[in-house]
Amino acid sequence: MRARHLAGSGNDSRRRAAQVATPGHKAILRTGCWQNWLDTIIWRFRSTTRGTRLQFPSSKPTTSICNDSDFTLTDVQERKWNLKSLRGKVVLVNFWATWCPPCRREIPDLDALYKRFRDQGLVILAITGEEASIVRPFISQQIVSYPVLLDPARKVKELFLVDGIPESFVYDREGRLVAQAIDRPAMQGFLNMLRQAGLQ
Numbered sequence: 001m002r003a004r005h006l007a008g009s010g011n012d013s014r015r016r017a018a019q020v021a022t023p024g025h026k027a028i029l030r031t032g033c034w035q036n037w038l039d040t041i042i043w044r045f046r047s048t049t050r051g052t053r054l055q056f057p058s059s060k061p062t063t064s065i066c067n068d069s070d071f072t073l074t075d076v077q078e079r080k081w082n083l084k085s086l087r088g089k090v091v092l093v094n095f096w097a098t099w100c101p102p103c104r105r106e107i108p109d110l111d112a113l114y115k116r117f118r119d120q121g122l123v124i125l126a127i128t129g130e131e132a133s134i135v136r137p138f139i140s141q142q143i144v145s146y147p148v149l150l151d152p153a154r155k156v157k158e159l160f161l162v163d164g165i166p167e168s169f170v171y172d173r174e175g176r177l178v179a180q181a182i183d184r185p186a187m188q189g190f191l192n193m194l195r196q197a198g199l200q
Contacts, residue, residue: 070083071083071159073150074150075147075149076132076136076139076148076150079147081147081149083171084175086123088121088173089122089173090121090122090171090172090173090194090199091124091125092113092124092125092190093127093170094106094125094127094167094169095127095128095157095165095167096127096166097129098130100165100166102165102166102183103166105184106166106185107143109186109190110126110146111146112187113187113190117199118145121173122199124146124147126149127151127157128148128149128151129151129152129154130150132150164182166183166184167180167181167182167183168180168190168193170194170196171197172196172197172198178196179193179196179197180193181193
């Protein structure tokens with residue numbers, strides 16, 4: 001089961017996203033391409049064990065699939081990460097929180113994936129809306145090899161229209177959004193997502 005914050009209607013969420021997606025913000029996601037991506041989804045899979053839903057766009061993604069999406073955040077080591085600068089890599093963006101049980105349970109899977117595929121160009125960006133003072137002590141007690149980014153104002157979370165966690169998005173090497181997982185997928189679900197970006 002996903003952990004959720006109270007949120008407004010879908011239209012309200014999109015309206016809020018449109019309001020914050022302005023050049024003055026460090027975290028920017030152009031919402032128009034997001035809606036077009038939702039319109040192009042032609043395949044859905046629901047796990048019979050976890051209720052996880054994987055979504056994939058059409059096999060030949062077009063420029064409507066959020067090719068211009070971008071955000072910049074700082075990780076717990078105070079390094080800055082920019083999504084668009086990672087073109088040429090396969091990027092898995094994961095929204096999570098320390099207080100979320102399914103998020104905590106998927107950390108070992110994500111770490112195993114990162115160690116398995118990082119030499120093939122996989123980058124995992126785990127994004128939390130919590131403060132560094134909460135995240136750093138938690139991370140120090142875990143085995144987490146991938147970057148953990150801080151989004152305390154939850155701008156990126158809003159722009160991705162995330163209303164429950166965990167939720168994950170995979171971008172291929174050309175910066176195209178190719179897969180999304182709502183809830184916590186099993187390891188095979190993550191592997192299926194990465195396969196859409198060319199990782200085997």
